[in-house]
Amino acid sequence: MSHQNRKVEIFDTTLRDGLQVEGVSATVDDKLRIAEQLDHLGVDFIEGGWPGANPKDIEFFRRAETELDLTTSTFVAFGSTRRPRGKVDEDVTLQNLLDANTAAVCIVAKSSDYHVTQALQTTLEEGTAMIADSVEFLRGNGRMVLVDMEHFFDGFKQNPEFSFRALEAAVVKGASHVVLCDTNGGSLPHEIEDIVRQVNAHVGKDVTIGIHCHDDTGCAVANSMAAVRGGARHVQGTLNGLGERTGNANLTSIIPNLQLKQNYVCLPEGRLEHLTVVSHRIAETLNRAVNPQAPYVGSSAFAHKAGLHVSAIARAKDAYEHIDPALVGNGTRFVVSEMAGRATIQMKADDLGLTLDGAVVNQVIDDLKRLEHEGYHFEAADASLELLMRRAAGWEQHFFKVESMRVITDEIPGAAFSTEATVKVWVGEERFVFTAEGNGPVNAIDTALRRAVQKAYPQLANIHLTDYKVRILDGGEATGAVTRVLLSATDGVTDWTTIGVSANIIEASWRALEESLVYGLLHSTDG
Ligand SMILES: [Zn+2]
Secondary structure, eight states, X not given: OOTGGGBOEEEEOTTTTGGGSTTOOOOHHHHHHHHHHHHHHTOSEEEOOOTTSSHHHHHHHHHHHHHOOOSSOEEEEEEEOOOTTOOGGGOHHHHHHHHTTOSEEEEEEEOOHHIIIIISOSXXXXXXXXXHHHHHHHHHTTOEEEEEEETHHHHHHHOHHHHHHHHHHHHHTTOSEEEEEETTOOOOHHHHHHHHHHHHHHHTTTSEEEXXXXXXXXXXXXXXXXXXXXXXXXXXXXXXXXXXXXXXXXXXXXXHIIIIISOOBOSOTTOGGGHXXXXXXXXXXXXXXXXXXXXXXXXXXTEEEOSTTHHHHHHOGGGSOSSOGGGGTOOOEEEOOTTOOHHHHHHHHHHHTOOOOHHHHHHHHHHHHHHHHHTOOGGGOHHHHHHXXXXXXXXXXXXXXXXEEEEEEEEOTTXXXXXXXXXXXXXXTEEEEEEEEESXXXXXXXXXXXXXXXXXXXXXXXXXXXXEEEEEEOOOOTTOOEEEEEEEEEOSSOEEEEEEEESSHHHHXXXXXXXXXXXXXXXXXXX
16 A cells, blocks of 8 residues: 555544533633644644634634644634525625634535434435535635535435435535544444445545544444544544543544554654643643543553563563553553562662662562551552652652641631641741641642742642542551542643541641652652
């Protein structure tokens, strides 16, 4: 196969379809930052949303024109075909598309006869005319036109003849792409491959065939890959699979699947290794953490819970990993617990670049056993484990020294609870005393501690907490119940988790918080 045939275009719709996910909203600044990240990754197309749909999108397209400096990606405005029985030159949506001033536009078209007659309440002839007129109009105004064929697969299963006519209407008028959409997400890979193959035989010579899948059967990634097998050379999806209901096809899986397993070219040379960072940065911007178990980019994607075969992994890592994690910018992680033997600890130390002698390794094993007995769980708290190992080797954190911490919660009748924390710390020879209010004790001590040390360490502004989990452990032992706190933080690129255990929930939280900041500072200063 020629090089040309191995190119599969990547069309990202995180900023349009992706933002349909419940509980996510993005500001105009967020959207600009996400577009920059997608360009850094090197996708072919970035769909920005509907120009003119609401004040936020109007502002986004206006600012994108001057502030977005894309070096790799083509920016795309999204809209729809003209209204039934309307005129193209009087159509508001088409005019908004032109006003967005993008080189390419993507319009959604009805390609299922059921949707034309039921949803649009018009004839099939008018349905195809809407597509033909709109493509012709936009092409006439110098735009590259991609057509999203909505409900294509469901329509094709009912009435393939009409679906072909809808495709032809777009192709004849000069659409560059026809994108077959599994809008309800109900199709399976063998159906997708079969239908795409038929479409490819019919119009594949005249147009690029695209695929747009939703994950309602859990097959969106497989369906997109099946479409490529059937002849599609343009894949639409979102970073991290964001999207309404069960999500859109996940580009963070599709891109490496196509590029590393099937030798297709999706991104420019040298960009695939940005995948993990871009995935995490976008998740961070949208305040929606990456699933730890996400293929390729999740924090557990290349994590090994080292048991009996630990030494085998150390000898031949590639025997236990499906790809070299560096190819996607991720890394191998060894998960360590009280069950760990000497070899595991040694391997973890190598991984962290620490040199531990035999006595220190024994010390770490003893500490782990003792602490896990008290309720610590280091498997879930890699950052605390690293600090523990460093301390066993004689390291001490020199960033700050806490003199005291106090937290007070008041209930004032008729008003809300109020919480206030005071932290006294030393940074070198300087003493700082800071008080902060918070919406709870953890928030208050976090704010006070940061204020106290932020002057010396401005990089703390980039570090913030992403998750706080509390578990009450009752081992039925004489000591009674203890509280385990797991605290996750991020600097926008790396995520880490620390742990604190105590009979007192404030103390447990404080321990985890202090370690979280120390870990963040340690890794921000040593690069
Ligand atoms: Zn969609």
